[in-house]
Amino acid sequence: MAWRGWPGRATALAAVCTCALGVSSASGEPAAAGEGRVAELLRAGAEAASAKRWEACIESLSAAAEIEDAAKTWGDLGLCEEQAGRFAAAYMHLRRAMEKAPAQPSKEPWTRYLAARARVIERVALLVVTTYPPNARVVLDGRPLGVADGRAFAVEPGTHTIAARLEGYSDEVTTRTMRARDTPSVHLHLAPEPAPASAAPGSTGPAAAAMTGAGSPSTTAVELPRTPLQAPALSPSGAPLARSFTPDSSPRGLLVGATYVTAATALVSAGTWIGLEVDRASLRGQVDRTACSPTSRSRPAACDAILERGRQRDMAADVALATGIAAVVLGVASGVAIGLERDDRGPSIAPAVSAHGGGVVLGGVW
Numbered sequence: 204m205a206w207r208g209w210p211g212r213a214t215a216l217a218a219v220c221t222c223a224l225g226v227s228s229a230s231g232e233p234a235a236a237g238e239g240r241v242a243e244l245l246r247a248g249a250e251a252a253s254a255k256r257w258e259a260c261i262e263s264l265s266a267a268a269e270i271e272d273a274a275k276t277w278g279d280l281g282l283c284e285e286q287a288g289r290f291a292a293a294y295m296h297l298r299r300a301m302e303k304a305p306a307q308p309s310k311e312p313w314t315r316y317l318a319a320r321a322r323v324i325e326r327v328a329l330l331v332v333t334t335y336p337p338n339a340r341v342v343l344d345g346r347p348l349g350v351a352d353g354r355a356f357a358v359e360p361g362t363h364t365i366a367a368r369l370e371g372y373s374d375e376v377t378t379r380t381m382r383a384r385d386t387p388s389v390h391l392h393l394a395p396e397p398a399p400a401s402a403a404p405g406s407t408g409p410a411a412a413a414m415t416g417a418g419s420p421s422t423t424a425v426e427l428p429r430t431p432l433q434a435p436a437l438s439p440s441g442a443p444l445a446r447s448f449t450p451d452s453s454p455r456g457l458l459v460g461a462t463y464v465t466a467a468t469a470l471v472s473a474g475t476w477i478g479l480e481v482d483r484a485s486l487r488g489q490v491d492r493t494a495c496s497p498t499s500r501s502r503p504a505a506c507d508a509i510l511e512r513g514r515q516r517d518m519a520a521d522v523a524l525a526t527g528i529a530a531v532v533l534g535v536a537s538g539v540a541i542g543l544e545r546d547d548r549g550p551s552i553a554p555a556v557s558a559h560g561g562g563v564v565l566g567g568v569w
Contacts, residue, residue, distance in 0.1 A: 241271045248279065257287035268296075274303035278316040285319050290326035294357035297323065328381035329355040331388045332365065339369040339393060355386070367391040458537040466530040472523035476516055483512035 248263035260283035268276045278300035284293035297320040304313050332341045334351045341348045341356065344364050348356045351367060362380040372393035381387055486509045495506035 237270055241267050244270075245276070248283070252279075252283060255286070257283050261287060261289070274300045275312060277303075278312055281316065281323075282319055285323050290323045291357040291359045294320060294323045294327055298357075323357075324384075326360075326383050327357040328360060328383060328385040328387065330358045330365070330379075330381065331355050331386070332367065333388070333390045334367045334369070334375075335390070335392045336369060336372070339367040339372070339391070342366040342368060351391075360385075365389055365391070367393055369393055371396060458533055458540050462530055462533040462537050465526045465533060469523050469526035469530055472519050472526060476519035476523055479512050479516040479519060483509055483516060486512065 244263045244267035248260045248267065251257070251259035251263060261280065264276055264280040264283060267273075268280060277296045281293045281295075281297035281300060284290075284296065297316050300316050301308070301313070301320065304316070308314065308317065330343075331353070332351045333353065334341075338350050338352060341351050342365070343356070343358065358381055360381055360383045362378065364376060364378050366374050366376040368374050373396055375391040375393050377389060377391065379387055379389060486505050489505055495509065
C-alpha cells in the first residue's frame with residue numbers, strides 16, 4: 204500500500220509520543236517500576252514509528268497499553284496499525300481512544316485520531332452480533348472479540364467464522380463473507396447444554412436403599428414416584444409392563460375438541476345474526492314502510508335487500524341456536540367422560556419390597 208503523507212504522519216506520531224514522555228517525566232513524582240516500563244515501551248514505540256518500523260511500533264505500544272490503559276497509547280497504537288494495514292485493529296483501538304477523549308476533542312492528538320478513524324472505517328466491515336441469551340462472548344476466526352452487547356466489531360474484508368459462547372450453553376457458529384464498508388448483522392441463538400444422563404434403573408434409588416447388609420432383603424415400604432397421568436403396572440419380577448396413555452386420542456379429548464368447535468361456530472353464527480339485523484334495520488330506515496308493501500306500485504330496490512337480510516338473519520339464528528345446544532350437550536358429555544376417566548384410575552398404592560427379595564407386593568388396583 205502507498206499512503207500519501209507517510210513521513211509527515213510518522214513524524215507527528217513520534218512527536219506525540221515524545222511529548223507524552225516529556226510530560227510524564229516532568230511531573231517530579233517518583234516513578235514506580237511499572238511506570239518506568241511503560242515509559243520505556245512508549246519511547247521504543249516512538250523510535251519505531253520514526254523509522255517506519257510499524258510492526259515494532261505495534262509490539263511496543265501494545266505492551267504499554269496492557270500495563271496502562273491510557274487513551275493516547277491506544278490512539279498511537281491505532282495510528283501504527285493503520286500504517287501496517289491492520290485496519291480492523293486500528294479502528295477498534297482508535298475508537299477506544301476516542302471513548303476516553305474530552306467532550307470537545309478539537310486539539311491534537313484527538314483530531315489526528317478522528318481523521319485516522321474516518322480513513323480506516325472505509326477499509327473494514329462493521330459487524331453487529333446479537334445473541335440469545337444476551338451478552339455471550341463473540342469469537343471471530345478463533346480470536347475473542349468481546350461481549351455481544353450491541354456494539355459493532357471492525358472486521359477485515361473476507362470470509363470469517365463467527366461463534367458465540369456462553370457458560371451452560373452449546374456454541375453457535377456461522378460463516379459470513381463481508382466486504383469493506385459492509386454493516387452485516389448476525390443473530391446467534393444458543394441452545395442449553397443437554398442435562399447429564401441419569402443413572403441406570405435399579406443401580407441406585409429407593410429400591411436399592413431398601414436392601415441392608417450384604418444383599419439381605421428388608422420389608423421396609425418404599426414410596427414410588429407418582430406420574431401425573433397413570434402409574435405403570437409392575438410384573439411379579441418387578442419389571443414395568445408396557446402400557447400407554449394417549450390423551451389426544453381418548454374419548455375425552457375428542458369430546459372436548461368437539462365442544463370447542465361447536466361453541467366457536469355458535470359464537471360466529473350469533474355475531475353474523477346480529478350484524479345482519481343491524482344491516483336490515485339500517486336499510487329499513489332508508490325507505491318508507493308503505494313503500495315495501497305488496498300493494499305498492501313503485502317498489503324500491505332496498506325492499507328486496509331488506510327481505511334478503513331477513514332470510515339470512517333467520518338462517519344465522521337457526522345455526523346459532525342449534526350449535527349452541529350442541530355445545531352444551533357436548534360440554535356435559537366431556538365432564539362425564541373426565542369423571543369416568545378419573546374413577547377408572549383407581550386408588551394410589553405404596554408398593555413394598557417383598558421379604559423374599561426380588562419381588563414387589565402391590566395392594567389395590569390402578
